[in-house]
Structure formats: C-alpha cells, structure tokens
Amino acid sequence: MRAAPSDLPLVLDGVSIAVGGTTILDRLNLTIMPGAPTLIVGPNGSGKTSLLRLCMGLAAPSKGTVSWGGRTHLPQTRRAIVFQKPVMLRRSAAANVAYGLAQAGCPRALRARRTEELLDRVGLLALASRPARRLSGGEQQRLALARALAREPEILLLDEPTASLDPAATRFVEEIILAAAQSGTKIVMASHDLGQVRRLAGDVLFLVRGHVCERADAADFLDRPATPEAAAFVQGELVI
Amino acid sequence: MSETVSAWQLIASGDATLFSIVRLSLSVSLAAATIAVIVGLPLGAFLALARFPGRSAIVVVLNGFMGLPPVVVGLTVYLLLSRSGPLGELGLLFTPAAMVIAQSLLVLPIIAALTRQTIEDLWLEYREELTAMGVGPAGQVATLLWDGRFSLVTALLAGFGRAAAEVGTVMIVGGNIDGFTRTMTTTIALETSKGNLPLAMGLGLVLIVLILLINAAAWGVRLWSERRAG
Amino acid sequence: MLPRPMFSALAALFMLAGVAAAQDQSIVVASTTSTQDSGLFDHILPLFEEKTGIEVKVIAQGTGQALDTGRRGDADVVFVHAREQEEKFIEEGFGVRRFDVMYNDFVLIGPKSDPAGIGGSGDIAAALVAIQSRQAPFISRGDKSGTHSAELKLWEAASVDIETAKGQWYKEIGQGMGAALNTASAMNAYVLSDRGTWLSFRNRGDLDIMVEGDRRLFNQYGVMLVNPEKHPSVQAEDGQRFIEWLISPEGQKAIAEYKIGGQQLFFPNAEQDRS
Numbered sequence: 001m002r003a004a005p006s007d008l009p010l011v012l013d014g015v016s017i018a019v020g021g022t023t024i025l026d027r028l029n030l031t032i033m034p035g036a037p038t039l040i041v042g043p044n045g046s047g048k049t050s051l052l053r054l055c056m057g058l059a060a061p062s063k064g065t066v067s068w069g070g071r072t073h074l075p076q077t078r079r080a081i082v083f084q085k086p087v088m089l090r091r092s093a094a095a096n097v098a099y100g101l102a103q104a105g106c107p108r109a110l111r112a113r114r115t116e117e118l119l120d121r122v123g124l125l126a127l128a129s130r131p132a133r134r135l136s137g138g139e140q141q142r143l144a145l146a147r148a149l150a151r152e153p154e155i156l157l158l159d160e161p162t163a164s165l166d167p168a169a170t171r172f173v174e175e176i177i178l179a180a181a182q183s184g185t186k187i188v189m190a191s192h193d194l195g196q197v198r199r200l201a202g203d204v205l206f207l208v209r210g211h212v213c214e215r216a217d218a219a220d221f222l223d224r225p226a227t228p229e230a231a232a233f234v235q236g237e238l239v240i
Numbered sequence: 241m242s243e244t245v246s247a248w249q250l251i252a253s254g255d256a257t258l259f260s261i262v263r264l265s266l267s268v269s270l271a272a273a274t275i276a277v278i279v280g281l282p283l284g285a286f287l288a289l290a291r292f293p294g295r296s297a298i299v300v301v302l303n304g305f306m307g308l309p310p311v312v313v314g315l316t317v318y319l320l321l322s323r324s325g326p327l328g329e330l331g332l333l334f335t336p337a338a339m340v341i342a343q344s345l346l347v348l349p350i351i352a353a354l355t356r357q358t359i360e361d362l363w364l365e366y367r368e369e370l371t372a373m374g375v376g377p378a379g380q381v382a383t384l385l386w387d388g389r390f391s392l393v394t395a396l397l398a399g400f401g402r403a404a405a406e407v408g409t410v411m412i413v414g415g416n417i418d419g420f421t422r423t424m425t426t427t428i429a430l431e432t433s434k435g436n437l438p439l440a441m442g443l444g445l446v447l448i449v450l451i452l453l454i455n456a457a458a459w460g461v462r463l464w465s466e467r468r469a470g
Numbered sequence: 471m472l473p474r475p476m477f478s479a480l481a482a483l484f485m486l487a488g489v490a491a492a493q494d495q496s497i498v499v500a501s502t503t504s505t506q507d508s509g510l511f512d513h514i515l516p517l518f519e520e521k522t523g524i525e526v527k528v529i530a531q532g533t534g535q536a537l538d539t540g541r542r543g544d545a546d547v548v549f550v551h552a553r554e555q556e557e558k559f560i561e562e563g564f565g566v567r568r569f570d571v572m573y574n575d576f577v578l579i580g581p582k583s584d585p586a587g588i589g590g591s592g593d594i595a596a597a598l599v600a601i602q603s604r605q606a607p608f609i610s611r612g613d614k615s616g617t618h619s620a621e622l623k624l625w626e627a628a629s630v631d632i633e634t635a636k637g638q639w640y641k642e643i644g645q646g647m648g649a650a651l652n653t654a655s656a657m658n659a660y661v662l663s664d665r666g667t668w669l670s671f672r673n674r675g676d677l678d679i680m681v682e683g684d685r686r687l688f689n690q691y692g693v694m695l696v697n698p699e700k701h702p703s704v705q706a707e708d709g710q711r712f713i714e715w716l717i718s719p720e721g722q723k724a725i726a727e728y729k730i731g732g733q734q735l736f737f738p739n740a741e742q743d744r745s
C-alpha cells in the first residue's frame with residue numbers, strides 16, 4: 001500500500017475530555033512509542049474507551065492536542081481500531097474483510113488473495129462465505145481483527161477484545177495480537193484481565209478517574225506497583 | 241368486458257381485454273414505484289445523514305405525506321395537467337403518463353420516509369466503524385444503501401402496493417377510458433357501479449393474487465441472496 | 471437485486487411512451503356515467519371508428535363535471551343530457567353549437583313492497599307527492615348530474631319544495647347512477663333512474679319499475695363541440711365529424727338499433743334538416 005508518514009510517536013499533550021459537566025479524561029500527558037504492546041488498565045469508567053477513541057482520532061479533546069508523528073488532523077490510514085462490540089456489515093465474512101481492504105486502498109486484483117490470507121491468519125477461512133452477523137461472538141471479534149489488520153496498521157487499538165470470550169477464543173485472539181506485535185504493529189489495548197497483561201504487555205498504563213495514575217513496565221506494575229491505587233488494583237480490590 | 245361471465249372464466253379463456261387491463265395496471269404502478277425509488281432513495285438517504293436547520297420539520301412532513309389521500313393527489317395533478325392549468329400544454333391529462341405521474345407523487349413520500357428511517361437507524365449502528373475505516377460521505381451512503389437493501393426492498397414493495405391498490409388518483413387523472421386508461425381498480429369501481437358485483441369481486445381477487453405473487457417473488461429473491469451473502 | 475424490477479419498469483415506461491405516441495387521430499368525448507353504463511358507446515363507437523379511423527375516448531363523469539371538463543378544454547366534444555346547462559355552456563362561449571341527438575326516459579324504481587303505494591302509476595308528479603307525504607325512503611344522486619337536475623325538476627312539477635321537505639327519508643349520496651341503484655337496493659328505497667342503467671343493472675335485489683311512461687320523464691341528449699377559439703388544442707375537425715355522424719341517418723340508426731334484452735333504450739331525434 002502507499003507509503004505514508006509514521007503515526008508514531010503518538011503524543012497527548014494536556015488532553016482533557018469533558019462531556020456535559022463530567023470530566024472523562026483530565027489533563028493527560030502521554031507519549032506512545034513504537035515497540036512492545038502497551039496495555040491500558042483501570043476500573044470501569046476510568047476513561048479507557050475514551051482514550052482509545054482519542055488515539056484513533058474518533059474523538060476530539062475538549063482541551064489540549066493529540067498528534068501523530070508530529071501531525072494533527074490527518075486521515076487515519078495507518079491506524080485501525082477494534083471496538084469492544086464490533087459491528088459487522090450485513091454481508092459475508094469474506095465481504096467484510098474485502099470491504100476493509102477496499103477502504104485501505106488495496107487494488108481490486110489483489111483483494112481476493114489478501115482476503116484469504118487475512119481470514120486464514122485469524123482462523124476463519126472455513127467460514128468465509130457465512131453471513132458475518134451469524135458468526136459467534138468470538139468469531140466476530142476475530143473477523144473485526146482481520147478487518148483491522150487489512151489496513152496493515154502501524155498502530156492497532158483494541159478495546160477489551162476478549163472481554164466476552166471463552167478461554168479458548170481468548171487464547172486464539174491473543175496469539176494473533178502477539179503475532180501482529182512481533183511483525184512490527186504497535187498494539188495499544190485496553191484490558192480487564194491482569195493475566196492478559198502479564199501475557200501480552202510490554203508496558204502498562206494505569207488509568208483512574210481520567211488520570212494516568214501509573215505507567216510502568218508490565219513486570220514492575222504487577223509485582224512492584226508504585227502507587228497505592230495500583231497496589232490495590234493488582235490485589236483485586238475495587239479502586240474507587 | 242362481458243356482464244355475467246366470472247373473472248376466473250375470463251382469465252382461463254385468456255380474455256384480451258382483461259389482460260390489457262392487467263398489463264396497464266402493473267406497468268403504471270411499476271413505473272410509478274420506479275420513479276419514486278429513483279427520486280426517493282437518494283432523498284431519504286440525504287435526509288438520514290445531513291443535518292441542517294428545519295430538518296426535523298421536513299422529516300415530519302415527509303412522514304405525514306405517506307398518508308396523502310389519493311383523491312387529493314389526483315385532483316391536484318388533474319388541475320395541473322388540465323388544458324386550463326399550468327402544464328396544459330403537455331396534453332398529458334387522461335393518458336397513462338398522467339397516471340404514472342400522479343402515482344409517483346403518491347408513492348414518493350413512502351419510499352423517501354422509509355429510506356430515511358432505515359438509513360438513519362443503520363447509520364447509528366455503523367457510524368463509528370465506517371468513520372474508523374476512513375470511509376468518505378459518498379462511500380458511507382453507498383454502504384448504508386447496500387446494507388439496508390432488504391428494508392429498502394420492503395419499502396419499494398410497500399410503495400408499489402400502494403400504487404397498485406389505489407383508485408382515486410388514476411380515476412381522476414386517467415378518466416377510466418375504455419381500452420386506454422382503464423386499470424384493474426377503476427374497472428372494479430366501474431363494474432361495482434354497474435351492479436356487476438360478482439365480476440367486480442372476482443377482479444378484486446385477481447388483483448390481490450397478482451400483488452401477492454409479486455411480493456412472493458421478492459421474498460424468494462431475498463432468500464436466495466441472503467443465502468449467498470447475508 | 472434492484473436491476474430486475476427496475477428493468478421491467480423501464481420497459482413499462484417505454485411501452486407507455488409508445489402508447490402515447492400512437493395517438494394519430496383521436497378525440498376525447500366528455501359524457502355521463504349513465505350513458506356509459508348503459509353500454510351505448512360500446513355499441514356505436516366501433517361503427518364510427520371503423521368508418522372514419524378516428525378513435526373516440528370517452529370520459530364518463532357526472533354532467534356537471536363533464537361540462538367543466540369541456541370548459542377547461544380537456545375534452546373535444548361534450549355529450550350530456552341537461553338542456554339548460556348545455557345552453558348556458560353555449561351562451562358562455564365554451565361550445566360552438568348544440569344539437570339534439572336522442573332521448574331516453576327515466577323510470578321511478580322502488581321496492582316491490584311499495585310503501586308509498588304508487589306501483590303501476592303513469593303519473594310521476596302524484597307518485598312523488600305520495601313518497602314525500604309518506605316519507606318513504608328515497609335516494610337522490612345529489613351530484614348536479616343530468617339525472618339529478620331532472621329529479622329536481624320533477625319535484626317542482628309535483629309542487630313539492632324539496633329543499634324544505636327533505637328529511638331523514640331523502641338521502642343525497644353524491645354519486646353516480648350505479649351507486650344510487652346499489653344504495654336503493656340495499657335500503658329498499660325509491661330512486662329515479664334512466665332506463666338504460668336500470669336495464670343493465672345486475673344487483674336489483676327487491677327493486678322493480680314503479681312508474682314509467684309519463685311524458686315528463688323523457689330525457690333529451692345534446693351534443694356540442696368545445697369551442698376551439700377558447701381552447702386551440704381542441705380537435706375541432708375530428709370532433710365535428712363525430713357530431714355530424716351522430717346526427718346523420720347512419721348514426722341515428724346505430725343509436726336506435728342498440729337494445730338491451732330486446733328493448734330499445736335510446737330514441738334518436740336529431741333534426742334532419744339543419745342549416
């Protein structure tokens with residue numbers, strides 16, 4: 001696909017999001033560098049989804065700036081996002097992936113082959129002609145992943161992709177994500193599951209009530225949390 | 241059209257008058273539904289996605305116009321197309337073309353309003369994903385129209401059904417001229433007024449069967465394409 | 471999915487265009503629903519069309535609407551049976567000249583139970599008086615048609631001021647002759663009808679002819695060409711040919727030959743010597 005300037009480093013500078021009277025993100029300063037996956041954790045309502053949408057460029061900050069590789073306001077050709085509940089087009093699984101490929105600028109002649117490759121990568125080749133909306137939750141999640149990977153993104157954002165999956169499906173998805181990370185895609189992923197953090201994370205972003213409470217390497221965060229909230233969280237307590 | 245012969249006998253014997261009446265009814269209503277789709281589909285899609293002052297008022301009016309009384313539409317078009325009216329030069333009154341025009345006006349609000357509803361609902365669902373994939377406005381409209389195709393076909397069938405079933409509009413602007421602008425519905429009205437009630441009822445049943453057949457065909461096409469693509 | 475219905479509709483559009491184009495010689499005649507319902511046109515028009523090649527398209531409406539259609543220039547010829555309204559039409563300049571064509575008669579229809587006791591009478595005025603005084607149910611067309619005008623004139627002839635005398639028993643339905651007969655049949659009421667519509671009417675129920683033959687029940691038809699000076703789009707030449715055929719011996723014979731159940735419906739009476 002076309003060569004485009006890099007979206008990394010992704011820099012948030014003094015970013016706040018306020019909706020109505022509620023502050024969802026509060027004066028965040030953050031830099032995301034290429035490398036191992038960054039996992040975002042925190043209690044519900046801490047602003048993980050809003051942060052992901054901001055990084056994708058789907059939401060604009062009420063204050064502060066977001067820049068990708070030094071630029072603001074650009075088309076998101078090198079970024080992709082997988083929502084917690086992905087929306088499937090009313091077409092076959094293959095058609096969904098082909099749609100993603102078409103939007104990413106893949107030439108028509110190559111689309112069929114790349115669709116096959118992507119479906120194979122996420123283990124859905126056998127279900128290629130099944131109507132996408134009839135797939136199971138786990139299958140739809142993998143299809144959304146395939147659709148996102150069709151863009152050959154530099155940054156892949158994921159919002160708790162395995163939250164409603166059984167362990168087998170979870171493992172499958174984690175393997176795909178790890179493979180993508182190993183081939184150079186920067187993974188930024190919200191997660192609920194501390195075990196997942198241990199398995200996947202390079203570094204961890206711990207959000208509490210719209211603040212970055214702590215940021216550390218995965219091992220440090222899990223075994224030697226620096227802040228009391230992080231300690232409580234890692235112990236499994238509710239962090240209010 | 242013979243007096244005491246039943247409608248079914250006419251069908252069985254391949255009565256030429258009956259078939260020309262059926263052909264006229266179907267072609268007028270199909271043409272009207274087609275025009276309504278060509279104009280109403282983009283209009284409905286536009287209203288679903290665009291935001292501008294006064295939009296809500298337009299949506300309310302469009303929804304209301306789904307219930308336009310056919311006689312009122314007929315009378316309005318009659319006054320427009322009459323030789324004494326603004327479009328009299330066209331000489332269209334009492335022709336099948338006038339019937340198509342009037343029925344198109346009747347069906348247009350149905351297509352547009354139902355399209356708007358379908359596309360708007362779909363957009364709520366798809367918006368984030370499409371935006372995340374970088375789909376431009378034209379692409380979004382095309383995607384929504386295609387993904388909403390089943391509901392849109394239902395809207396088309398509703399519009400066609402409305403056109404095929406009504407009598408007030410085509411009676412006024414067509415004039416029920418024997419062999420020229422006489423449709424199934426106006427024939428039923430005529431035979432009723434002549435007291436030929438069994439024949440009128442028989443024709444009515446023929447009309448219903450035809451409409452059911454068309455709907456069944458559309459359903460069949462839907463099943464087939466659903467199996468192919470979902 | 472869309473192409474299929476679209477294709478057939480486009481084909482239909484082309485067919486309609488073809489139909490519109492094939493209108494070489496045709497005229498529009500505004501006439502009344504009772505004349506159409508009698509079946510007269512089905513009988514005489516093919517004879518005219520064969521002779522002249524001119525297609526006659528009949529719009530059947532109430533008399534008032536037929537005259538209005540002529541005033542608007544949407545018809546070429548007006549053929550109705552309401553002499554006073556026709557003469558007014560000529561006076562106003564919308565018609566060229568009025569010709570008598572034929573007459574038929576009205577009959578008073580009523581239920582065989584005959585609550586007003588008028589069956590078999592030859593006196594329409596007395597019959598109407600009886601109906602009104604007994605308040606027997608009566609259906610009126612109430613639509614400014616030729617039949618309606620005739621009915622009103624008959625009430626006058628019976629010295630009944632129908633405007634004040636009408637009550638629950640007098641029902642104005644604002645529709646054509648067929649609808650009026652249907653209603654009378656359903657309600658077992660009296661109704662004034664032209665003989666032609668009555669003879670072809672299928673839904674008689676309990677109804678039968680109560681009064682006939684009174685001279686005052688005769689109904690005169692007139693034909694007029696719509697004035698081309700008011701509406702240049704009028705097919706004046708072909709329209710005039712139709713009128714001339716109607717009042718010619720040939721046309722008059724065709725009219726006389728039209729029968730229902732062996733009974734002649736219309737009695738031609740065009741003036742044979744016109745200047």
